[in-house]
């Protein structure tokens with residue numbers, strides 16, 4: 001096989017959490033470390049693809065040989081992905097906040113001594129995976145989502161693949177005991193139009209390399 005089998009292919013990868021502001025100093029986020037998404041960007045670049053990584057705030061270093069766009073919110077992530085189109089491959093590993101605070105306060109919310117507790121009203125964020133899966137002419141030919149589940153992992157992920165309109169889903173169990181969020185390892189169920197396939201527990205780097213291999217096979221089939 002060619003040393004750089006994805007040469008000439010463009011890929012977009014999302015990674016990390018999003019931060020959704022409450023006021024100028026507070027935000028809502030989640031425990032995604034960016035390890036899985038960054039490893040996928042690196043593996044696709046190593047296979048020769050021209051990769052744009054759109055990432056929320058993480059401690060992971062920018063992978064070498066990858067164009068990295070740093071964003072904070074889901075809306076910024078969508079804009080970063082759209083600006084990186086067209087692409088042949090898109091992999092959505094980010095843990096995007098489904099909701100954001102409806103009206104970000106312009107000034108820091110104050111504890112004013114009256115005992116009044118603020119309540120936050122939420123609104124829906126754009127679904128980046130669903131938006132890109134539903135594009136017309138600029139839809140990447142291979143759109144890969146993740147499904148973070150805590151129960152009935154394959155059933156829920158199969159339903160998610162249909163609802164979001166992507167080609168493949170990598171389902172992972174994110175129950176606290178698994179350590180998937182933030183940890184070094186991941187156990188994947190790959191769901192495609194042909195059914196589901198269980199991968200053994202692997203390091204996130206191995207998951208990324210296995211996915212890159214599957215993507216190479218897809219384009220050479």
Ligand code: PMT
Nearest residue numbers: 032033034035036092095096127128129145146147148182
């Ligand atoms: O970052 P790590 O610590 O390494 O952890 C890796 C991970 C657990 C975050 C990763 O493997 C993973 O599962 N990422 C997806 C997390 C998630 O938000 O899953 P979901 O089932 O809620 O979303 C389904 C898919 O839609 C995902 O591809 C997600 O990126 C995408 N999505 C979700 C909401 C939204 N508004 N826009 C999206 O694009």
